[in-house]
Amino acid sequence: MTDYDIRLLDDSEYRTAHTLFRGTLHHGPAPDEQWKFARETYDEGRVFGAFGGGEMIGTLQSFPSRLAVPGGAVVPHAAVSRVGVRADWTRRGVLSALQRAQLRALRSGGDVFASLRASETAIYGRYGYGVATRYRSLRIDRRKAAPRTRPVGRVRLVEGEAGERIAHRLFAELSPGRAGTISRWPAWWSLNVRRVAAEENIKIAVRSGASGDDDGYVAFKVAPGRHDSSEEKPTTLMVLDLWARDAEAWADLWLFVLGVDLVAEVSAFGRPVDEPVEWLLGDRRACRVTEETDETWLRLLDVPTALSARAYRQAEPVVIGVRDAYLPENSGSYRVAADGVTRVDDAPELVLDVDVLGSTYLGDVSFTTLAATRRLDVVDPSALARADALFEVSTPPWSGTFF
Ligand SMILES: CC(C)(COP(=O)(O)OP(=O)(O)OC[C@H]1O[C@@H](n2cnc3c(N)ncnc32)[C@H](O)[C@@H]1OP(=O)(O)O)[C@@H](O)C(=O)NCCC(=O)NCCS
Known part of the structure; x- marks a missing residue:
């Protein structure tokens, strides 16, 4: 017998769930301006709440998506996120009850897979999630990098929503080419790109080759610091998202970011483990792998x-x-x-x-x-x-x- 209940939430309860989740990560409530974007990520039938003592005490949700699998099929998939149980209700089985309800609902709803990114690795194996992909993060000392080759196509900066539209289209076309990629739900773009673009000056550069067609893009931002030193708060260009149709487009996009002036360091988070960035550089030691870790935790529903x-x-x-x-x-x-x-x-x-x-x-x-x-x-x-x-x-x- 438990002293809490689990049920799906409705529209009127999403903001409470959002505040609860943020609280479990030690953040305060989202301001109205931020909630406007976050609200779009709450989908009917995909947000669960746990209730105890007449209050919401836990939540978890999922986003509708598709997973590319070996051989090229793209299959219904739920991206599970915003998992949180209020600190005064933890270790009483609330997460397990939420998981049980969610796994059952996702399977009944036709999702074949669920996946998540784990904040802590000890939690999700028991619910059937296993580490299925890895990523690596890089830091490149731009002064030492000395690329061995020059771009062969054209890379141009595309401002604002026009850049986002091209990125959106190219991502949808290119990403299923690799198993493990997932489709991005519309609100992913507005929350992660549009909202942040205005606040953090995200730029999108688009590459085209001999045919003139766009065949890759890179989204990046520059954190200002010292551009003449890589030791003390260097000016860092951060690669946020980079997709290319082929090796030629891929190399041009990397050569572009490595060529931006007044930058001491180029960093990239969450890149594929087989991406050969080092081989583009005159001095391969200019590239340090700062992290290689688990990415997708996959659950066969x-x-x-x-x-x-x-x-x-x-x-x-x-x-x-x-x-x-x-x-x-x-x-x-x-x-x-x-x-x-x-x-x-x-x-x-x-x-x-x-x-x-x-x-x-x-x-x-x-x-x-x-x-x-x-x-x-x-x-x-x-x-x-x-x-x-x-x-x-x-x-x-x-x-x-x-x-
Ligand atoms: C992680 C969290 C959701 C767990 O909720 P919970 O209700 O305490 O979990 P449960 O009581 O259902 O625990 C289920 C099992 O997982 C284990 N567990 C739960 N949290 C754990 C943790 N952080 N580390 C190791 N084990 C953990 C429990 O010991 C229990 O083990 P058992 O089945 O062998 O008894 C909660 O602690 C939380 O909200 N943390 C902060 C936010 C967070 O990390 N969110 C995750 C992703 S963004």
Whole structure:
């Protein structure tokens, strides 16, 4: 018996939920000007509240999105965010009850996946979320960088909403080319780009090549400081978002940001682990990787649909046994083969919890690695090589969208 209830919130309760969530992060209520943008991110049927003692004591929500999976399919996905329980109600199971309600509702609503960014890594595995993509952050000392090559196309600055429109269009076109990317809901752009653009002087530069078509963009801002020193508060150009159709456009966009004058350092947050920025530089040590860490925590809500959505490499089949405590209808054996996935009654060769399946699903980590770290049960050791071969991908998955 609990002394709190969970239910969906309605329009009149979103601001209370927003204030509650901000409070759990030790921030005060959003001022009206900020709430105007945040309000758009609250979608009917996607915001839950917990109530105790007649007050709201916890909340969590999701944004409607789609996930690109290996092979190119783009599948319904919920981006879970704004998770918070009031400090005087923590460690009494409120988050677990919110999660239970949300996972059930998302699956019933047709979302095949949920994903989140974890503030703390100890929390979300128990609800079936596993680390599925990683990112790295960089700092480049611009005075030492000495790029080895020069731009071959044209990069131009596009001011205001025109720049945002181009970025929006190119992102929608280019991002699904990599597994792990997610579509951005309309309010993502207004909250993360339009609102911040005015306050923080975000610039958008667009690249075009020989055909004259736009084929990439970079959004960035410059934090003023000292441009002649990289030690004491250097003037830093921060790359916020960079997408390109091909390697040529990608290199031109990086060469552009490295070429902006009166900047001591170029930094980039949340970039793909395989992005070869160092190789553009005359002195590769000018580029420091300041962070390499978990990005997407992925939750398979509907395991059979998720497994059938992605493509597999040619290899002998494997039977995987899945355990899912929160959505038990997912529990069972799945025969994964290059030509498709079927639910079977066969004894599994590998047995794992659904969070571990989330980690392997996009191909970022192998079954062998997770077996070595005792995250799955190996019934037939020969199954590991087959599972690794089937799930293998050539490009590491990456999301590139923070929420
Ligand atoms: C994180 C938070 C939502 C957890 O809420 P909660 O209601 O205390 O969680 P529960 O009581 O349901 O705990 C569920 C389990 O997770 C564990 N847990 C919860 N928060 C944890 C934390 N911060 N670190 C480690 N374990 C944690 C609990 O010990 C419990 O474990 P058990 O199932 O083995 O008993 C809450 O502490 C909070 O609002 N924190 C600040 C805001 C925040 O970090 N939001 C997250 C993303 S923006």
